[in-house]
Amino acid sequence: MAEKILMKGNEAVAEAAIRAGCRLYFAYPITPQSELIEYMAKMMPKVDGVFVQAESEVAAINMVYGASGTGRRVMTSSSSPGISLKMEGISYIAGANLPAVIVNVQRGGPGLGDIQPAQGDYFQATKGGGHGDYRLIVLAPSTVQEFADMADLAFDLADKYRNPVMILSDGLLGQMMEPVEFKPSKTKEEMEALDKQHYDWCMYPNEDEPNHHHHEINSLEIDPLILEQHVIKLGKKYDKIEKNEIRYEEYNISDENEVVVVAFGTAARIAKSAIDQLQEEGTSIGMIRPITVWPYPYEAISNVLHEKVRKVVVCELNLGQMVEDVKLAVNGKLPVEFLGKVGGILFTPDEIKAKILGTEGE
Amino acid sequence: MEIIAQRPKSLTDLQFTYCPGCTHGISHRLIAEAMDELDMRNNMMGVAPVGCSVFAYKFFDCDMAEAAHGRAPALATGMKRSRPNMHVFTYQGDGDLAAIGTAEIIHAANRGEHITVFFVNNAIYGMTGGQMAPTTLPGMKTSTSPYGRDEKDIGYPIKVCELLSSLVAPYFIERVSLLSPQDIMKAKKVVKKALQFNKEERGFTFVEFVSTCPTNWGLAPIDAMKWAKENMLPFFPLGNYRDKSVEGGK
Ligand SMILES: Cc1ncc(C[n+]2csc(CCOP(=O)(O)OP(=O)(O)O)c2C)c(N)n1
Ligand code: SF4
Numbered sequence: 270m271a272e273k274i275l276m277k278g279n280e281a282v283a284e285a286a287i288r289a290g291c292r293l294y295f296a297y298p299i300t301p302q303s304e305l306i307e308y309m310a311k312m313m314p315k316v317d318g319v320f321v322q323a324e325s326e327v328a329a330i331n332m333v334y335g336a337s338g339t340g341r342r343v344m345t346s347s348s349s350p351g352i353s354l355k356m357e358g359i360s361y362i363a364g365a366n367l368p369a370v371i372v373n374v375q376r377g378g379p380g381l382g383d384i385q386p387a388q389g390d391y392f393q394a395t396k397g398g399g400h401g402d403y404r405l406i407v408l409a410p411s412t413v414q415e416f417a418d419m420a421d422l423a424f425d426l427a428d429k430y431r432n433p434v435m436i437l438s439d440g441l442l443g444q445m446m447e448p449v450e451f452k453p454s455k456t457k458e459e460m461e462a463l464d465k466q467h468y469d470w471c472m473y474p475n476e477d478e479p480n481h482h483h484h485e486i487n488s489l490e491i492d493p494l495i496l497e498q499h500v501i502k503l504g505k506k507y508d509k510i511e512k513n514e515i516r517y518e519e520y521n522i523s524d525e526n527e528v529v530v531v532a533f534g535t536a537a538r539i540a541k542s543a544i545d546q547l548q549e550e551g552t553s554i555g556m557i558r559p560i561t562v563w564p565y566p567y568e569a570i571s572n573v574l575h576e577k578v579r580k581v582v583v584c585e586l587n588l589g590q591m592v593e594d595v596k597l598a599v600n601g602k603l604p605v606e607f608l609g610k611v612g613g614i615l616f617t618p619d620e621i622k623a624k625i626l627g628t629e630g631e
Numbered sequence: 632m633e634i635i636a637q638r639p640k641s642l643t644d645l646q647f648t649y650c651p652g653c654t655h656g657i658s659h660r661l662i663a664e665a666m667d668e669l670d671m672r673n674n675m676m677g678v679a680p681v682g683c684s685v686f687a688y689k690f691f692d693c694d695m696a697e698a699a700h701g702r703a704p705a706l707a708t709g710m711k712r713s714r715p716n717m718h719v720f721t722y723q724g725d726g727d728l729a730a731i732g733t734a735e736i737i738h739a740a741n742r743g744e745h746i747t748v749f750f751v752n753n754a755i756y757g758m759t760g761g762q763m764a765p766t767t768l769p770g771m772k773t774s775t776s777p778y779g780r781d782e783k784d785i786g787y788p789i790k791v792c793e794l795l796s797s798l799v800a801p802y803f804i805e806r807v808s809l810l811s812p813q814d815i816m817k818a819k820k821v822v823k824k825a826l827q828f829n830k831e832e833r834g835f836t837f838v839e840f841v842s843t844c845p846t847n848w849g850l851a852p853i854d855a856m857k858w859a860k861e862n863m864l865p866f867f868p869l870g871n872y873r874d875k876s877v878e879g880g881k
């Protein structure tokens with residue numbers, strides 16, 4: 270087994286991306302993701318990779334757009350205010366059917382907000398953010414190990430579906446250190462295969478068509494009937510992703526559950542402590558932790574609402590965003606309660622326990 | 632029968648979407664001819680802007696990307712860095728390059744990206760129907776400066792060649808015009824020079840075309856050229872602003 274290395278989440282995801290074959294990275298500094306851009310600045314030259322500190326997040330995502338159009342693995346990262354600036358480019362990338370990986374190390378908002386962990390970008394990540402009918406595949410890690418593992422997964426999904434993938438992390442996961450075990454780096458042969466995998470559509474003449482090459486990377490279809498077909502085709506791709514790629518964790522789920530908690534990312538970490546304590550005290554609580562927040566595990570939630578379950582509790586580091594999806598999943602069968610924290614402040618396990626037991630304020 | 636003129640290989644056989652008398656078609660042709668002559672087409676990737684030339688990605692017969700408004704130099708950066716053995720150019724209007732894309736062009740130039748930027752200055756937003764551009768002349772009437780551009784209110788036109796030539800990195804910067812057959816012949820030489828430098832990986836190269844928009848200026852094509860000569864050239868002087876290939880080059 271590979272050795273475990275103690276690392277910050279921001280550095281771990283960068284290292285894992287390089288091992289996954291990413292040799293192109295474009296970004297702009299922002300707290301709390303700066304360790305990520307700094308790690309890339311240090312490591313990319315050592316692996317013959319490209320690192321460019323862009324003049325803005327707008328430029329960075331458009332560099333990603335250009336590089337992705339040439340068929341190679343490319344990544345950018347930022348934190349909430351910078352992700353807002355990337356929305357234009359993300360919409361174009363989605364419209365042009367391009368793979369790309371975007372890491373959001375979320376901080377408190379709206380506006381400049383603060384630099385503490387938050388989950389206020391859930392709507393932006395999962396419901397649009399940029400213009401037009403498009404979907405991002407959104408992965409939400411809850412440990413440093415998972416954050417790192419998601420780099421590999423994100424590139425694979427991006428390439429498989431020719432779709433942008435976002436890793437929706439937060440300032441806590443970015444900044445905290447945990448032991449991480451890395452997958453081995455791609456071999457030379459694997460790297461060569463990656464380089465060629467998109468030759469059928471990407472810009473870049475190759476041995477198949479050495480004398481004439483005209484591939485178009487484009488999201489424009491001025492004829493409404495053609496755009497209609499283009500968007501319908503995107504929709505079919507999203508249907509396929511919803512069918513194949515839903516991921517979630519079941520935690521302490523059993524017939525004995527009195528309450529089911531739904532939480533993702535850092536909020537789920539804290540909820541686990543609360544659930545463990547309650548279990549010791551004799552109360553059985555289960556949790557569904559969405560790992561993909563789009564596509565969303567609606568069925569996974571509705572399937573565990575066993576007879577004894579009295580209610581569903583949703584914990585998020587925002588004013589209540591994912592709770593809307595949980596309500597869709599529960600579909601009025603049970604009460605759905607919400608516990609939120611904002612401003613970059615975390616809840617304690619005790620606060621979650623009180624919400625579950627209905628003893629808050631006592 | 633001897634063929635004495637034909638469509639350059641670097642253009643597809645699609646019909647241009649430009650208005651009659653528009654100079655976009657001329658600049659396309661000059662670039663394509665130079666690409667042919669320098670045998671660059673098979674290793675070329677271009678970036679089309681948002682503007683009247685938005686369909687340039689269909690017209691140039693090489694690999695092409697269609698950028699978001701103003702972002703072409705950022706795309707080009709990503710493309711060139713990703714595939715350094717390829718040649719990369721952008722083609723951009725004045726609204727695209729000198730308004731919404733100001734940051735992208737300045738920083739691509741400042742990094743000395745190994746790309747060629749073709750800049751079409753027609754002093755107006757052609758595509759959206761004739762609004763004021765960052766290059767619209769003082770006093771010039773457009774649909775969003777209906778009383779004439781008031782430089783006290785909205786500032787003077789931006790001289791992009793002059794602005795970029797304040798940077799150290801760019802290798803070649805020149806302003807040409809497309810306002811007469813002689814000017815077009817001269818422009819061709821400059822386009823070819825820029826692409827030659829591109830091919831030789833010398834650095835960032837930039838060619839501005841002083842162009843016309845007969846439709847939105849409300850002038851017949853020949854009158855538009857005359858108007859541009861009389862009004863644009865005094866403000867946008869033709870000539871070389873940077874050439875590091877000559878000794879003591881600016
Ligand atoms: C983000 C964004 N803002 C505005 C527009 C609308 N728009 C399209 S073309 C254009 C101006 C183009 O003018 P210019 O770059 O001078 O090109 P020309 O048509 O004159 O060749 C504008 C404002 C857009 N497509 N995208
Ligand atoms: S509107 Fe102006 S710039 Fe656009 S195609 Fe017509 S003449 Fe050319």
Ligand SMILES: [Mg+2]
Nearest residue numbers: 724725755757
């Ligand atoms: Mg214009």
